[in-house]
Amino acid sequence: xxxxxxxxxxxxxxxxxxxxxxxxxxxxxxxxxxxxxxxxxxxxxxxxxxxxxxxxxxxxxxxxxxxxxxxxxxxxxxxxxxxxxxxxxxxxxxxxxxxxxxxxxxxxxxxxxxxxxxxxxxxxxxxxxxxxxxxxxxxxxxxxxxxxxxxxxxxxxxxxxxxxxxxxxxxxxxxxxxxxxxxxxxxxxxxxxxxxxxxxxxxxxxxxxxxxxxxxxxxxxxxxxxxxxxxxxxxxxxxxxxxxxxxxxxxxxxxxxxxxxxxxxxxxxxxxxxxxxxxxxxxxxxxxxxxxxxxxxxxxxxxxxxxxxxxxxxxxxxxxxxxxxxxxxxxxxxxxxxxxxxxxxxxxxxxxxxxxxxxxxxxxxxxxxxxxxxxxxxxxxxxxxxxxxxxxxxxxxxxxxxxxxxxxxxxxxxxxxxxxxxxxxxxxxxxxxxxxxxxxxxxxxxxxxxx
Numbered sequence: 001x002x003x004x005x006x007x008x009x010x011x012x013x014x015x016x017x018x019x020x021x022x023x024x025x026x027x028x029x030x031x032x033x034x035x036x037x038x039x040x041x042x043x044x045x046x047x048x049x050x051x052x053x054x055x056x057x058x059x060x061x062x063x064x065x066x067x068x069x070x071x072x073x074x075x076x077x078x079x080x081x082x083x084x085x086x087x088x089x090x091x092x093x094x095x096x097x098x099x100x101x102x103x104x105x106x107x108x109x110x111x112x113x114x115x116x117x118x119x120x121x122x123x124x125x126x127x128x129x130x131x132x133x134x135x136x137x138x139x140x141x142x143x144x145x146x147x148x149x150x151x152x153x154x155x156x157x158x159x160x161x162x163x164x165x166x167x168x169x170x171x172x173x174x175x176x177x178x179x180x181x182x183x184x185x186x187x188x189x190x191x192x193x194x195x196x197x198x199x200x201x202x203x204x205x206x207x208x209x210x211x212x213x214x215x216x217x218x219x220x221x222x223x224x225x226x227x228x229x230x231x232x233x234x235x236x237x238x239x240x241x242x243x244x245x246x247x248x249x250x251x252x253x254x255x256x257x258x259x260x261x262x263x264x265x266x267x268x269x270x271x272x273x274x275x276x277x278x279x280x281x282x283x284x285x286x287x288x289x290x291x292x293x294x295x296x297x298x299x300x301x302x303x304x305x306x307x308x309x310x311x312x313x314x315x316x317x318x319x320x321x322x323x324x325x326x327x328x329x330x331x332x333x334x335x336x337x338x339x340x341x342x343x344x345x346x347x348x349x350x351x352x353x354x355x356x357x358x359x360x361x362x363x364x365x366x367x368x369x370x371x372x373x374x375x376x377x378x379x380x381x382x383x384x385x386x387x388x389x390x391x392x393x394x395x396x397x398x399x400x401x402x403x404x405x406x407x408x409x410x411x412x413x414x415x416x417x418x419x420x421x422x423x424x425x426x427x428x429x430x431x432x433x434x435x436x437x438x439x440x441x442x443x444x445x446x447x448x449x450x451x
Contacts, residue, residue, distance in 0.1 A: 036281050361431075
């Protein structure tokens with residue numbers, strides 16, 4: 001029996017040694033895992049900080065891009081509104097010009113103008129002015145080339161805003177492309193989910209290891225107890241041979257039979273501890289890699305905002321575009337106002353011509369009436385003069401012939417005569433045609449606003 005106990009004791013010692021080695025390996029791996037977890041827990045808030053800062057930076061870039069898009073829409077709307085206004089006023093001017101081309105100046109007015117211009121004709125031809133007789137319609141009296149020049153200038157200013165719009169679109173594309181590259185870089189860097197916190201992972205893995213280490217410690221304790229019990233039994237047999245014969249080692253034998261299973265349990269627990277240690281190591285490396293890549297993304301973003309960087313360049317271009325667009329809008333508003341004022345002026349020019357026809361006729365009639373009044377006054381003045389002359393002759397015959405001339409020389413003066421002149425002494429006004437008068441009256445009534 002002693003020999004059997006010695007064999008059991010040696011086997012138990014070997015098993016205990018194996019268990020201690022396994023537990024020592026598990027403890028080493030557990031300590032490594034603790035260091036990994038410590039790094040993970042320190043790295044995780046840094047990752048969150050970097051990610052949140054990057055998101056904030058991206059948000060700023062998106063707001064800049066949105067602002068550029070708003071300015072681009074403003075430029076597009078400005079172009080659309082001014083093009084619509086230009087088209088409307090150009091159509092209005094074209095319509096008015098066609099009406100002016102169809103509106104012939106009354107022949108009597110043309111003849112009168114030609115008659116009054118004859119004395120200046122040579123001077124006008126020398127200065128390059130077309131003879132008045134060539135102007136037969138209302139259109140001939142306006143400067144349509146000035147209108148065309150204003151329209152050309154307006155088109156040019158709209159073109160300037162289109163250039164600004166193109167510049168804004170190019171800026172948006174540049175910024176979007178750069179942001180797209182950074183977003184790809186960020187997605188590539190962020191190979192983990194931020195929804196699952198590091199603490200949950202660390203606590204879970206630490207608890208698994210602690211459970212396995214605790215179980216292994218219990219197993220190692222049982223192996224130690226088994227070895228101690230065999231040692232006691234062996235010492236008893238060696239010191240008291242008689243008592244050895246009475247010793248029941250069936251329980252110890254049964255424990256010995258379970259030693260291989262116990263060692264297998266230890267190895268399984270070691271595998272679990274090693275597996276957890278490997279998981280934490282991999283997770284630590286991933287977190288460190290993510291941190292490194294996020295720092296790289298953040299560095300790229302900081303380059304965006306550095307002097308002469310993309311954001312700085314975009315900002316300068318935005319200021320320039322804003323200034324150019326405001327200047328062009330101011331010029332456009334001024335040019336379109338001139339065109340609209342000309343359209344209104346030419347419309348009133350057409351209306352005023354109708355009133356001119358009636359005014360010429362009215363003045364002609366007034367002059368005729370004044371001429372009739374002049375004739376009546378001249379006739380009355382001549383009659384008064386003749387009566388006074390007869391009266392003075394009769395007085396001379398009765399009294400004056402007896403008076404010395406030196407006594408009252410002025411009594412022999414001739415009577416005063418009343419003269420009536422029309423001032424200024426202008427040519428007679430032309431007699432416009434009845435058709436022109438009728439057309440003018442008709443047009444005035446047609447254009448008169450209804451009450």
